[in-house]
Amino acid sequence: MKARITVTLKNGVLDPQGKAIEHALSGLGFDGVGQVRQGKVFDIELNGTDKAKAEADLKAMCDKLLANTVIENYSVSIT
Amino acid sequence: MKARITVTLKNGVLDPQGKAIEHALSGLGFDGVGQVRQGKVFDIELNGTDKAKAEADLKAMCDKLLANTVIENYSVSIT
Numbered sequence: 001m002k003a004r005i006t007v008t009l010k011n012g013v014l015d016p017q018g019k020a021i022e023h024a025l026s027g028l029g030f031d032g033v034g035q036v037r038q039g040k041v042f043d044i045e046l047n048g049t050d051k052a053k054a055e056a057d058l059k060a061m062c063d064k065l066l067a068n069t070v071i072e073n074y075s076v077s078i079t
Numbered sequence: 080m081k082a083r084i085t086v087t088l089k090n091g092v093l094d095p096q097g098k099a100i101e102h103a104l105s106g107l108g109f110d111g112v113g114q115v116r117q118g119k120v121f122d123i124e125l126n127g128t129d130k131a132k133a134e135a136d137l138k139a140m141c142d143k144l145l146a147n148t149v150i151e152n153y154s155v156s157i158t
Contacts, residue, residue, distance in 0.1 A: 006120055008120065008122065018121075021121065021144070021145070024144055025140060025144065028140075028143055028144060030136060030139075030140060031126075032125055032126035032127050032136075033123060033124070033125060033126075034123075034124030034125065034126060035122075035123075035124045036121060036122070036123050036124075037121070037122045038119065038120070038121055038122075039119070039120040039121075039122065040117065040118070040119060040120065041085055041087065041117070041118040041119065041120045042097075042100065042115060042116070042117055042118075043087065043114075043115070043116045043117075043118065044112060044113070044114075044115050045112070045113030045114045045115075046111055046112060046113065047110075047111035047112075047113060048111050057109060057111075060109070061104060061107075061109060064107055065100070065103055065104065065107060066100070
């Protein structure tokens, strides 16, 4: 089973890296670019076929290791 | 218009960060975790309503700035 976890900053949390990308894009001549926010993505291979257990495990992984839930949101999708 | 760009390492490119996460997850007691690969995600707000132009712009942004196409793949989705 393959899963993708996407971790993004919560709204209102400052994102200096995103701001830097914004400036770089407008410096390269891309007009009409508004806010840019950067996040992380984790592609995880899981053994087993129990989708419900996998989803529970993935959420636990996010809470314990992959995301800082004070400032970040995460979403889990299993394919 | 909002777009999400996902940048992932190509197959065969070493991902030490992913490996570290793998080990950390098994150290935390998560069994059955196979390969972990880390990537980046960019959430970009775009002005304008021309979807075709936006997609072309986003691909140009990836080629010029956001992705290293020697070792990374990217995908663009507009919502």
